[in-house]
Amino acid sequence: MQINVYLAGQIHDDWRDTFRAHAVEIGLAVNFLAPMEVHERSDNVGEDILGVQPNPVMKDEVASMMNNLRTRVLVEKADVVIAYFDTSQYRQWNTAMDAGIAIGMGKPLILVRDATKHHALKEISNRAQVTVETPEQALQALQYIFE
Known part of the structure; x- marks a missing residue:
């Protein structure tokens, strides 16, 4: 048996690479799915597809549409979602949104957060x-x- 696991969380460091490497070390039969991990691509995908937008707000809006599409499709394919709230200085709204999407779809959720x-x-x-x-x-x- 192999399962699909969506790794929700911030994209500012390599936590997913470390997580994937540990999964391989312990021999888990897991296919990992994730949001776009290249921050620049995630920020610019809307304009890459729909063209230059008239202002930064619209640039964010069209990028959000594309990223939300990607998230929805990949979470739909996931058997389990792991939402990782790390201790970094980054606000983790996307992690919370992805966890909410998983909950709304009835996907099993593993929440990772420290006591703080x-x-x-x-x-x-x-x-x-x-x-x-x-x-x-x-x-x-x-x-x-x-x-």
């Missing part, structure tokens, strides 16, 4: 199937599916 984010994420945590504090624990939860 408990209060801010309590509603998402309440709707997740599993809440863990580290990516390693999320991998162990995935591994349990295969036992």
Whole structure:
């Protein structure tokens, strides 16, 4: 059996690469899906497809349309969604949005957040199937599916 796992979270560092590498190390039969991980491409995709926009707001709007399409299609294909709220300085609105999409679609959700984010994420945590504090624990939860 192989499952599809969507990795929701910020795109400012290589956490997904580390997560994928650990999954390979422990032999998980997992196909990973993710948002666009090249920040510049994510920001510019709307103009790349629809042409130059008249102002920054419209540039953001058309990029959002394309990124939301991608997210919707890939979350739909996912068997499990992992929403990782790391401890970086970045606001993680996209992670919350992706978690909400997964919940709305009835997709199983593993929420990864440390104790400092408990209060801010309590509603998402309440709707997740599993809440863990580290990516390693999320991998162990995935591994349990295969036992």
